Amino acid sequence: MPNAYISGTGGYVPPRVVTNDDLVRDYGIDTSDEWIQKRTGIKERRFADAGVGSADLGAEAARIALDDAGLAATDLDMILFATLSPEHHFPGSAVYLQEKLGLCDAGRFIGCMDIRNQCSGFLYALGTAASMVQSGACRHVLVVGGETHSAALDLTTRGRTIATLFGDGAGAVVVSATDEDRGVRYWKMGADGRFADALSQPVWDIRKRPFIPLNEDGVGQVSTEMLWATMDGRKVFRHAVERMCGAVMEACQSTEVFGPDVDLWLFHQANMRINQYVAGQLGIPEDKLVHNIDRYGNTTAATIPLLMAEAARDGRLQRGMKVMCVAFGSGFTWGAALIEW
Numbered sequence: 001m002p003n004a005y006i007s008g009t010g011g012y013v014p015p016r017v018v019t020n021d022d023l024v025r026d027y028g029i030d031t032s033d034e035w036i037q038k039r040t041g042i043k044e045r046r047f048a049d050a051g052v053g054s055a056d057l058g059a060e061a062a063r064i065a066l067d068d069a070g071l072a073a074t075d076l077d078m079i080l081f082a083t084l085s086p087e088h089h090f091p092g093s094a095v096y097l098q099e100k101l102g103l104c105d106a107g108r109f110i111g112c113m114d115i116r117n118q119c120s121g122f123l124y125a126l127g128t129a130a131s132m133v134q135s136g137a138c139r140h141v142l143v144v145g146g147e148t149h150s151a152a153l154d155l156t157t158r159g160r161t162i163a164t165l166f167g168d169g170a171g172a173v174v175v176s177a178t179d180e181d182r183g184v185r186y187w188k189m190g191a192d193g194r195f196a197d198a199l200s201q202p203v204w205d206i207r208k209r210p211f212i213p214l215n216e217d218g219v220g221q222v223s224t225e226m227l228w229a230t231m232d233g234r235k236v237f238r239h240a241v242e243r244m245c246g247a248v249m250e251a252c253q254s255t256e257v258f259g260p261d262v263d264l265w266l267f268h269q270a271n272m273r274i275n276q277y278v279a280g281q282l283g284i285p286e287d288k289l290v291h292n293i294d295r296y297g298n299t300t301a302a303t304i305p306l307l308m309a310e311a312a313r314d315g316r317l318q319r320g321m322k323v324m325c326v327a328f329g330s331g332f333t334w335g336a337a338l339i340e341w
């Protein structure tokens, strides 16, 4: 059985920087830089311009990851795209990315699959890719986490609890087969569907009749409550801490790789306070954690692959290191993975 290792990483964020002060000044949101920084650690985020979608951001990240791996897009056997903000409700983003990477023109009609697991989506996709490679079914799987949140945020005071948290971006990795003794050593996912409504965007409620109510002029009307995401922030916070700690402890016990043996910790970037709390509970030293929430906000499925790409570029991530990843989010879903780089 081959090992599955990360042969290349790439990250891309759109150029437009939106600071906390910009949310007040340009969007008129009743918030403040002080509130957002103190409660979340976020200083700024990136917003994509109209016309740009998650597959566009993903394509930029994917090209960098492929280049880093020394591969052409045509070498890929599969694309997995983790996102909660796909181009369309269906068919999702992976097929759009395939086309953007030139695979259709090249006659490479490989499998393309979206993974819809929100903040844990990248780790769900990574585990899926590793299994595909280890089984021998694929040699190179492109795994992308990409989000264009800005289009669907209620950028008013009404939506401030959510709108101030999220940003756009994409990260990509190539998961490849190798005979070397390295790669994805462990992954485990979890979910608790009892809390499905605690963080959700119910715009597609297929149980509704009519699905889209029409007014007397025959014009479809969707209420704002349906359009925007809703979140019970405190409940999410509490469960995030508990589940992230639990997922890490289970990973350490299963792999017998304990805290001090881990060289780098990549936590999902939802809130700096969540991560500091988890790190405190587990006794993880500050210098083994990397962050990007201050610059990008919560980029959901993109946070961990963006961290990987940045850490690989700036030398924090070195061959042979043991890297522990952990994420938690809507569903509730969570996951942890241990990678020997």
Ligand code: UT7
Pocket (backbone or CB within 6 Å): 030, 031, 032, 035, 036, 039, 040, 119, 160, 161, 162, 164, 199, 232, 233, 234, 236, 237, 240, 269, 270, 271, 274, 298, 300, 328, 329, 330
């Ligand atoms: O990616 C995975 C999922 N997401 C998360 O993991 C998020 C988890 N939750 C959180 O990070 C935090 O709960 C938040 C950052 C969302 C909120 O922080 P909090 O400390 O739990 O604040 P809160 O919701 O309890 O609100 C406290 C106050 C409220 O005002 P009152 O009722 O005390 O007068 C809110 O209306 O802060 C107000 N508030 C704001 N004020 C200024 C909420 N959002 C804002 C805002 N700016 N952006």
